[in-house]
Amino acid sequence: xxxxxxxxxxxxxxxxxxxxxxxxxxxxxxxxxxxxxxxxxxxxxxxxxxxxxxxxxxxxxxxxxxxxxxxxxxxxxxxxxxxxxxxxxxxxxxxxxxxxxxxxxxxxxxxxxxxxxxxxxxxxxxxxxxxxxxxxxxxxxxxxxxxxxxxxxxxxxxxxxxxxxxxxxxxxxxxxxxxxxxxxxxxxxxxxxxxxxxxxxxxxxxxxxxxxxxxxxxxxxxxxxxxxxxxxxxxxxxxxxxxxxxxxxxxxxxx
Amino acid sequence: xxxxxxxxxxxxxxxxxxxxxxxxxxxxxxxxxxxxxxxxxxxxxxxxxxxxxxxxxxxxxxxxxxxxxxxxxxxxxxxxxxxxxxxxxxxxxxxxxxxxxxxxxxxxxxxxxxxxxxxxxxxxxxxxxxxxxxxxxxxxxxxxxxxxxxxxxxxxxxxxxxxxxxxxxxxxxxxxxxxxxxxxxxxxxxxxxxxxxxxxxxxxxxxxxxxxxxxxxxxxxxxxxxxxxxxxxxxxxxxxxxxxxxxxxxxxxxxxxxxxx
Amino acid sequence: xxxxxxxxxxxxxxxxxxxxxxxxxxxxxxxxxxxxxxxxxxxxxxxxxxxxxxxxxxxxxxxxxxxxxxxxxxxxxxxxxxxxxxxxxxxxxxxxxxxxxxxxxxxxxxxxxxxxxxxxxxxxxxxxxxxxxxxxxxxxxxxxxxxxxxxxxxxxxxxxxxxxxxxxxxxxxxxxxxxxxxxxxxxxxxxxxxxxxxxxxxxxxxxxxxxxxxxxxxxxxxxxxxxxxxxxxxxxxxxxxxxxxxxxxxxxxxxxxxxxxxxxxxxxxxxxxxxxxxxxxxxxxxxxxxxxxxxxxxxxxxxxxxxxxxxxxxxxxxxxxxxxxxxxxxxxxxxxxxxxxxxxxxxxxxxxxxxxxxxxxxxxxxxxxx
Numbered sequence: 001x002x003x004x005x006x007x008x009x010x011x012x013x014x015x016x017x018x019x020x021x022x023x024x025x026x027x028x029x030x031x032x033x034x035x036x037x038x039x040x041x042x043x044x045x046x047x048x049x050x051x052x053x054x055x056x057x058x059x060x061x062x063x064x065x066x067x068x069x070x071x072x073x074x075x076x077x078x079x080x081x082x083x084x085x086x087x088x089x090x091x092x093x094x095x096x097x098x099x100x101x102x103x104x105x106x107x108x109x110x111x112x113x114x115x116x117x118x119x120x121x122x123x124x125x126x127x128x129x130x131x132x133x134x135x136x137x138x139x140x141x142x143x144x145x146x147x148x149x150x151x152x153x154x155x156x157x158x159x160x161x162x163x164x165x166x167x168x169x170x171x172x173x174x175x176x177x178x179x180x181x182x183x184x185x186x187x188x189x190x191x192x193x194x195x196x197x198x199x200x201x202x203x204x205x206x207x208x209x210x211x212x213x214x215x216x217x218x219x220x221x222x223x224x225x226x227x228x229x230x231x232x233x234x235x236x237x238x239x240x241x242x243x244x245x246x247x248x249x250x251x252x253x254x255x
Numbered sequence: 256x257x258x259x260x261x262x263x264x265x266x267x268x269x270x271x272x273x274x275x276x277x278x279x280x281x282x283x284x285x286x287x288x289x290x291x292x293x294x295x296x297x298x299x300x301x302x303x304x305x306x307x308x309x310x311x312x313x314x315x316x317x318x319x320x321x322x323x324x325x326x327x328x329x330x331x332x333x334x335x336x337x338x339x340x341x342x343x344x345x346x347x348x349x350x351x352x353x354x355x356x357x358x359x360x361x362x363x364x365x366x367x368x369x370x371x372x373x374x375x376x377x378x379x380x381x382x383x384x385x386x387x388x389x390x391x392x393x394x395x396x397x398x399x400x401x402x403x404x405x406x407x408x409x410x411x412x413x414x415x416x417x418x419x420x421x422x423x424x425x426x427x428x429x430x431x432x433x434x435x436x437x438x439x440x441x442x443x444x445x446x447x448x449x450x451x452x453x454x455x456x457x458x459x460x461x462x463x464x465x466x467x468x469x470x471x472x473x474x475x476x477x478x479x480x481x482x483x484x485x486x487x488x489x490x491x492x493x494x495x496x497x498x499x500x501x502x503x504x505x506x507x508x509x510x511x512x513x514x515x516x
Numbered sequence: 517x518x519x520x521x522x523x524x525x526x527x528x529x530x531x532x533x534x535x536x537x538x539x540x541x542x543x544x545x546x547x548x549x550x551x552x553x554x555x556x557x558x559x560x561x562x563x564x565x566x567x568x569x570x571x572x573x574x575x576x577x578x579x580x581x582x583x584x585x586x587x588x589x590x591x592x593x594x595x596x597x598x599x600x601x602x603x604x605x606x607x608x609x610x611x612x613x614x615x616x617x618x619x620x621x622x623x624x625x626x627x628x629x630x631x632x633x634x635x636x637x638x639x640x641x642x643x644x645x646x647x648x649x650x651x652x653x654x655x656x657x658x659x660x661x662x663x664x665x666x667x668x669x670x671x672x673x674x675x676x677x678x679x680x681x682x683x684x685x686x687x688x689x690x691x692x693x694x695x696x697x698x699x700x701x702x703x704x705x706x707x708x709x710x711x712x713x714x715x716x717x718x719x720x721x722x723x724x725x726x727x728x729x730x731x732x733x734x735x736x737x738x739x740x741x742x743x744x745x746x747x748x749x750x751x752x753x754x755x756x757x758x759x760x761x762x763x764x765x766x767x768x769x770x771x772x773x774x775x776x777x778x779x780x781x782x783x784x785x786x787x788x789x790x791x792x793x794x795x796x797x798x799x800x801x802x803x804x805x806x807x808x809x810x811x812x813x814x815x816x817x818x819x820x821x822x823x824x825x826x827x828x829x830x831x832x833x834x835x836x837x838x839x840x841x842x843x844x845x846x847x848x849x850x851x852x853x854x855x856x857x858x859x860x861x862x863x864x865x866x867x868x869x870x871x872x873x874x875x876x877x878x879x880x881x882x883x884x885x886x
Contacts, residue, residue, distance in 0.1 A: 104423055104427070104467060104468060104471055105464045105468075106426075106427030106428070106430055106463050106464055106467050107427070108427075108430045108441060108460075108463065109427075109430065109444070109459070109460035109461070109464040109467075110464075112444045112448065112456045112457070112459060112460040113460040113461075115456070116456055116457055187333055187334050188333065190336060191334075191335070191337055191338070192336075193336075194336050194337070194339065195337075195338055195431065195434075197338070197434065198444065198445065198448060199448065205336070205338050205339070208338065208339070208342045209434060212342075212345065212435055212436075215349075217346055217349065217350065220342055220345070220346050221346060223339075223342065224339045224342045224343055224346070227336050227338065227339050228334075228335055228336065228339050231334045231335065231336055232334055235330075235334045
C-alpha cells in the first residue's frame with residue numbers, strides 16, 4: 001500500500017471519527033419535545049421516537065425479502081434457461097429477445113398490470129423476477145462461454161467424467177462472471193423495489209412516498225438515504241463474495 | 256369520479272373500452288396530452304444528458320484520460336435506485352418552494368441517462384479500431400480531426416445502441432413522476448390504483464409500456480438506417496459454444512444496461 | 517517404468533458431411549519406450565489420430581490396442597487416466613495452483629494426500645519447476661514454465677503412454693529448444709511410450725526415435741528412423757516435406773565416431789623432419805600436430821620448424837589445437853569447426869586427449885554417403 005493511499009485512509013478515518021463524535025454528541029441532546037418548524041430532517045424522529053427502530057427494521061426486512069426472493073427464483077430459472085441454451089444453441093436468440101423485451105417493460109407498468117390479477121406481493125415478486133432473467137441468463141451463459149477451451153480439453157484428456165469436468169473446471173471458472181451477474185441483478189432489484197411503492201409495498205422507499213404525501217421531509221430523507229445505503233451495502237457485500245470466491249484472479253499475471 | 260357519475264355512464268369492461276371511452280379521463284386528462292408530457296420530459300432529459308455526456312466522453316476517451324471515471328459512473332448509476340434520485344430532487348424542489356413540474360423529474364432523468372451514455376461512448380471511442388487511428392495519425396491528421404473523422408464514425412453504432420437503451424429507460428422511468436404528483440402517463444396508473452379502477456391501471460400500464468417500446472423501435476430503425484452495414488455489431492449468438500481462445504465475458508457490442516427500468 | 521506398445525490396425529475416421537475420411541485406414545505400430553512422431557501437412561489427420569488413442573475422438577472403424585488390450589474394453593475415464601495428455605495451448609486450470617494442477621489425476625485416482633504431495637514434488641524436480649512455484653497460479657508463470665507444468669501434470673500418475681499434441685508450439689523458439697532438450701533428457705530417465713504430433717520437421721528429427729509421415733487424408737507415406745527418413749525418403753512427397761536440406765539435416769544426427777578417420781597431419785613429438793614433411797604434404801597442409809604418448813599436445817606451422825634437426829618438434833613451443841572434436845560430436849559441429857577454423861582439417865581426440873584421427877570435408881561427405 002503506497003504512502004499516499006495510507007494517508008488517504010488515515011484522513012478518511014479521522015474525519016469519520018470526528019463526525020461520529022459530533023453526531024453522538026448531537027444525538028444525546030435530543031428529546032421528543034424539541035420544536036422545529038419542519039426542518040429538512042428531524043433527527044429526533046430517528047433517534048428518540050420509540051416506534052422508529054421497529055418500523056425501520058420492518059421495512060428493511062420487507063425490502064430484503066422483495067430483493068432476495070426474486071433473485072433466488074431468478075437464479076433457479078436462469079440456470080435452467082442457460083442449461084437449455086448451452087444444450088440447444090438455437091434457443092439463444094429466442095430467450096434473449098424475450099428476456100430483453102421483459103426488461104424493457106417499465107417496472108411501474110408491470111407492477112400495475114400484475115396487481116390487477118394477483119396480490120400485491122405476488123405481483124411484485126413476479127415482476128422483479130422477470131427483470132432478473134435477462135441479466136442472470138446473459139451472465140450465466142457468458143460465464144460458461146468464457147471458460148478456456150484448452151482447459152476443457154485437458155480435463156477430458158486427463159480422464160474427468162463429464163460431470164467431474166462440470167463440477168471441477170467449468171463452474172469454478174464461470175463463477176466470476178456468474179457472481180457478477182448475481183450482484184448486478186441484486187442491486188437492480190433493490191432499486192426496483194422502491195417502485196413497488198405504487199402497489200403499497202416499497203420496502204424502505206415507502207418512507208419517501210409517505211413523507212411526500214404528508215409533507216414531512218424527514219421521512220423522505222430517511223427513505224432516500226436508507227434505500228441508497230441498503231443498495232450500497234448489498235453491492236459491497238456481493239463484491240466481497242466475488243473477491244473471496246476467485247483467489248486466482250487476484251494474482252499478478254506473469255510478464 | 257363521483258358515485259353518480261359512475262352509475263350514470265356505461266362502465267368499460269376491459270382495457271380497450273377504457274381506452275376508447277374518453278369520458279373516463281375527465282379527471283386525469285386525455286391521452287395525447289399525457290403522452291406528450293411524458294415524451295417531452297424524456298426527450299429533453301435525453302438530449303441534455305447526451306449533449307453533456309457524449310462529447311465529454313469522446314474527448315476524454317480519445318486522449319485516454321480518466322478511465323476509471325467511466326467504470327465508477329456505471330457502478331454508481333447502477334447501485335443508486337432511480338426512485339431515490341427522483342426523491343432527492345423532489346425534496347430540493349419542495350424545500351425551495353418550486354412546483355413539481357417539470358424540473359425535478361427532468362433533472363432526475365438526466366442523471367439516470369448519464370452513466371450509460373457516458374460509459375458506452377467512452378468505451379466505443381476508446382476501442383475504435385486502433386489500427387485506423389494509428390494510420391490516421393501517421394497520415395498527419397490532427398487529434399481533433401482523428402476524433403471527428405475516424406473515431407466518432409467508428410463509434411457511432413455503439414453510441415446509437417446505447418442511446419436507444421438510455422432513452423427507453425428514461426421513458427419508462429418518467430412514469431415515476433406520477434408517484435410524486437406529476438403529470439404524464441404514469442398518472443393513469445397511480446389514479447387507477449387510488450380509485451381501484453383496474454382498467455385505468457391496465458390502460459396506464461399499456462400506454463407507458465407502449466410508449467417505451469415505440470421509442471425503442473424508433474431508435475432501432477434510426478440505428479439500422481444510419482449505420483452502414485460493415486459497422487453493424489456482430490450478433491452475439493452466432494459464436495460457437497467452445498472456442499480455442501477464451502471469450503470476453505460481456506459482449507462489447509451490447510451496451511451495458513445502466514440504471515433501472 | 518517403461519512404456520507399452522500401441523497398435524493401430526485399420527483405424528479410420530470419417531467426419532459427417534465430409535467427402536473423404538480424415539484418416540484413411542491406418543496400420544501403425546508404436547514401439548514401447550520410444551518417441552514416435554506423427555508429422556504431416558494440415559489436414560493429414562495427425563491430431564485426429566493422436567486423439568483416437570485416448571478416445572477423445574472415436575474411430576469410425578478399426579482397432580486400437582495398448583499393450584495388447586483393445587482400448588474400448590476399458591471405461592473411458594479409466595483409459596484416459598492411464599494416458600498422459602499434453603496439448604499446445606497447455607490448458608492448465610487457471611483456478612488451481614500449480615501443485616493442484618499436477619495432482620489432478622492422482623486425485624481422480626484416489627491417492628492419499630501424502631503420496632500425492634510426494635509425487636508432486638518429484639515431478640516438479642523432474643521437469644525443472646522450482647518448489648516455490650507450486651503454490652502459485654498458472655497466470656503467474658511464463659509460457660515455458662506453464663508447459664513444463666503441463667508435462668508434469670500428464671506424468672503425475674506415471675502412465676505408460678504419453679500423448680503430446682504440438683506441445684511446444686505456443687512458446688518462443690529459445691524456450692522451445694530448451695523444452696525439447698529437456699524432453700529428451702526426461703525420456704532418457706523414464707522411457708515412456710510417447711506419441712508426439714508436430715508440423716515442424718526439425719523437431720521431428722530431433723525428438724523422434726521413429727518418424728511417421730502422413731499425407732492429407734491420413735495416408736501413411738513413410739515410417740522410419742530420422743536418419744533413414746532423411747537419407748532415403750520413400751517418395752517425392754516425403755522428400756519435399758522433409759525439405760531441400762536433407763544432407764545438412766543429417767549432419768545433426770550423425771556423430772564423428774561413425775566416420776572413417778584419416779591419420780591426418782599428426783606425428784609423434786619425437787618424429788624426424790622427414791616424417792613431419794611427409795605428413796604435412798600428405799594432408800596438403802602447412803602445419804603438423806604433435807602427440808605425446810598418443811595424446812594430442814598441440815600444433816605448429818611447418819615453416820617454424822628446423823626440419824634438418826634430429827627431432828625438430830622437441831623443444832618447440834606448441835600452439836593449442838582449437839579445431840578439435842570429440843568422437844561424440846555431431847557432424848554438424850565438425851562442419852562448423854572446419855568452416856570457422858583456419859585450416860581445412862579438424863582433429864579428433866577423446867576425453868583423455870588420445871588422438872583418434874582427422875576429419876576433412878571429404879571425410880564427412882563420404883561418411884554420409886555410406
